[in-house]
Amino acid sequence: MSDPSLSRRDWLGLIARAPLARLGALWPDDPPEFTWLRKPEVGAMMVQGRAGAVGAAFNLGEVTVTRASVRLPCGTIGHALVQGRDTRKAERGALLDALLQTERGERLQATVLAPLLAAERQETETRARRAAATKVDFFTLVRGEG
């Protein structure tokens, strides 16, 4: 993949949205040594919408999330706020975030982030192609003598 490496902001989002099974398959490594700054905690984030799509913000409802923070022996800190209630996903996410900031980062960009991004893009592309197939082509029936 020719993409330049992802920014921290982008990889945190990508990991947060990825299904655990996909993350686990791409990164089955034994976890490195680390200490917890915050053990995985399941909670909720309130999702807000806007009245009329553009007006006053309102509370639509919550979404489940799990957060965690770790520190590597080198002092690097990793955070995760991931969608869903899976503490293992939050743990992996926080460790990945930390490792991606170290010298192992470049390799992990290629072995974990690139395939995660490709899988997410593939899903998006499939939906777009299916939606395109249901797009209406209107045509006008000509009546009477041209």
Next chain:
Amino acid sequence: MYVAVKGGERAIENAHAWLDDARRGDRDVPDLGLAQIREQLALAVDRVMAEGSLHDPDLAALALKQARGDVIEAVFLIRAFRTTLPRFGASLPVDTSQMQILRRISATYKDAPGGQVLGPTFDYTHRLLDFDLAQAPDVPPAPEIKAEPADTPHILSHLGAEGLMQGEGPGGPEVPDLTRTPLEFPAERALRLQALARGDEGFLLSLAYSTQRGYGRNHAFVGELRIGHLRVSAHLPELGFEIEFAEILLTECESVNQFQGSKTEPAQFTRGYGLVFGQSERKAISMALVDRALRARELGEDMDGAPAQDEEFVLSHCDNIQSSGFLEHIKLPHYVDFQAELELIRKLRRDAAARQAAE
């Protein structure tokens, strides 16, 4: 007088054991997996998430299984679970113009930029039972064609650009939250929308229908209905920037209603707004119509006592957990209350009999 009554423990225990047994049903039929519910009863899952006010498809599937398919009982389970979760914060308000569209239709503009996309809809089906489904048929994947990247701006934004659509006010700095502060009336629109978003679909459908039949006259067009996936962002203080931490499916409806104008505002169109977790266009359209009806006071329209325009009536009764909680409590023991009533009736009859004898 308060009388404590004990007893029935064994009966309750056995009733619950029977409930577990009945839930499982015929043991020769395979147990229902949560993934099956999530994937194959997706719209029931969506409804439980919307009215449970918690987006988590696996949890909603579990709730449906536990509730034996009773949607309101499942919503109850989700609401109860929700209260155990610490709230970490709030997202930034979602920008629904960025939605990845699965379905997007307009009843007002045929040639809307971005086009009309039907998506996986029941519309145009003939509503005939499909007996092939009973045989677990192989289903081919949905057709695909090349997708041209295109923006899909909100259709009503074009009316807005011409000044023909009433603008939306920015709202206050604090977003009101009815899960934290009890409802008070009059309720601002943000609070009404929160209540409607988690409100009972059937109740809102009936109210919306009542506005169409003339109770609170406001004729609505569906300006736009869209269903799609949207990323949700939040600002993380420990990082100092925003991340897109979740992706959810949403249904949004913007209704267009005529407004005759007032002393200060020209005649123009106004909007009703619906936004719901999951794929639920009946709910989103209903919400938009009821939202618009509830704006009657702010728009200075005739208030002729129509239920859908009465915010206290709508907001106090749209929550199915609140409603069923109060409704169903009357089946619980009221022995003492009833004894009092019985005494009263007997006394009235005795008094009447005595009066009759005296005459």
